[in-house]
Amino acid sequence: MKSRFTPLLAGLVFAVSSLTVQAGEVQVAVAANFTAPMRKIAAAFEKDTGHKALLAFGATGKLYAQIKNGAPFQVFLAADDKTPAKLEAEGDTVPGSRFTYAIGTLVLWSAQPGYVDQQGEVLKKGQFKHLAVTNPKTAPYGAAAVATLTKLGLFDGLQSTFVTGENVSQTYQFIVTGNAELGFIALSQVMTDGQLSGGSTWIVPADLHEPIRQDAVVLANGKDQPAAQALVEYLKGEKAEAIIRSHGYDL
Amino acid sequence: MLSDANVAAVWLTLKLATITTVILLIVGTPLAWWLARTPSKWKGVVGAVVALPLVLPPTVLGFYLLITLGPHGPIGQLTQFLGWGVLPFTFAGLVVASVFYSMPFVVQPLQQAFEAVGARPLEVAATLRASPWDAFFTVVLPLAKPGFITAAILGFAHTVGEFGVVLMIGGNIPERTRVVSVQIYDHVEALEYAEAHVLAGGMLLFSFLVLLALYSRKRTSAWK
Incomplete structure (x- = not known):
């Protein structure tokens, strides 16, 4: 019995490990208002890079609380610019990784x-x-x-x-x-x-209120993770920009 | 210790839970009585409808209430026709929602109490020429008293703990629809954890004490 299953098991382990070697995974916390464009971006990202983005949607304040309490997210796309700045000041991010990925209208x-x-x-x-x-x-x-x-x-x-x-x-x-x-x-x-x-x-004309900047940041968990880095680069790229604009955001 | 806004939320919550409990005891008693007694084939259907809030996520209930009570919904059209306006975003709307939401917590203990009383005491009362109303108030009510206490406590506590439904149809208006659970959510979202702790801790303590009272009482009465 044992000998019959061993090659099968070895094959399975090999198959799984080869999958994970090729394609990384990145866990992303996403502000609820960015749900629709992020789904499209993640699909394109997976197709173009082979990396898989696992998306968790929620209110920015709640995601902040989860991140502070050990949630395994590697990249955070917030609905504002204050929360990522706060995480940065508190040392929970990769320094210098913060950027504006969309401006809300x-x-x-x-x-x-x-x-x-x-x-x-x-x-x-x-x-x-x-x-x-x-x-x-x-x-x-x-x-x-x-x-x-x-x-x-x-x-x-x-x-x-x-x-x-x-x-x-x-x-x-x-x-x-x-x-x-x-x-x-x-x-x-x-x-x-x-x-x-x-x-x-x-x-509403933009001069009637402060710009609604939505900032993203690489979290401490995402340090030296190729998939996390790839996603951030992808978000800054042309394909992502087209999707973001088509959903009514500015850049 | 409590800010004015928190005091207002606590007060509103207590008011909502009290009014809801009173309405549920009035509406729930005949309903539970019918469920306990009826041979009707509709018993299963009505019992299932009453129990729905036990298994449905509050967002489902809140979503459908928002639609049916809203200006285009059937109940909304009726309330507008009667000149009452529409219910969402009003305290009255919260009461209606809470009555649905807490219904099984009141009806089920009452139904069990009535079933436990059984038909026999009523038959005996009838032979003594008590009218059905008379028999209900002088025989059934005293016998079912523990059931009424359980129903009132659970209905009240469950309404205090209500969140999803209120959030969906309340509109978070201070002093009208912003209850404690919504206020806590606001504090947590705004990262005001100190304020959140005061209310959340209070809620935890309140719920524990209510359940402690409930279960301690049950034990002593069972052992008597």
Whole structure:
């Protein structure tokens, strides 16, 4: 019995080990708003380099807590620039690896066509019950929405209409179900392949708020890992850039 | 020790849990009674529907509540027709959601209590010319009292611990829909771990004490 299985086992071990030698694996923590483009980038990355990227999606604050408590991620794509900087300051990253992989665009969006006009005048009329925003304390898109309203002098008047999503996906859900007439979300959520996907949209001018920089960083776990390095290079490359732009991000 | 925002969240949570528990005891008692007594073939279906929140992830329940209670959903259309507006993002909406979410925790202990009482005491009461209502209030209720206490404690505690459903339909509005569990989530997300610990630790202690009271009581009554 034993002798019959030994070659089989040896063959299996060889097959598995040869696989892992050729193709590395990189575990990536990804901010929830970057889910769709990152899936496409990971697929292209695997095809082009043979390395496999294992993606874990979540809210940036939660991913931070997981990283601080020993999560095995090697690369972190955050929804802001503060969290990667904080990890860097705390010595949890490969020094000098931090870079901006995408700049988010804020939009005012309604599921009803024609509800939001091209200049955002609908905000000044204030004829709605609920304006959905994302928690400004935790989400960069929420902070940008509050900054925009403040700059337009509308914040105090509209604050009582706020309903707050914990992340942009939830805010989108509030609006798409019609429970909130309109709200501030990420352009990437209503854009596929470079096209707006329905409802009505005001693309908020970039000078109304601080840029929504989304930074990536190689974590301490990813030090000297070829697959992690390859992914970072790939993210900075042309193919990734095209995917990122087609989802409504800037660079 | 507690900031104003935390106090508001604690207060709102207690209010929500109290109102939900009272409604559930009122609605759940006849429902549990029917489930305990009925020979109907619908018993299985109704029992399964009541038990759904035990197995469904709260996000599923919250998602469907958001859709059905929303302006385009059937219940949302009804509430708008009645001039009540729509329920999501209101305290009343949270109460409706919590009643669904905590239903099995109230109905099931009551049903078990009623089944344990059995038909015999009622038959005896009937021979003594007690009306069915009379028999229910003077015979069944005292006999099923431990079941009512368990149901009230579990319903209350489970509503306090509610998170996913509230997050989905609440909209996180201070003093209206921002309950303790959502507040804790906010603190953790904002990396305010010290604030989170105060509330999270309090929640842990509260839940433990409630369950301790529940299980200690059960043991003594079982041994009597």
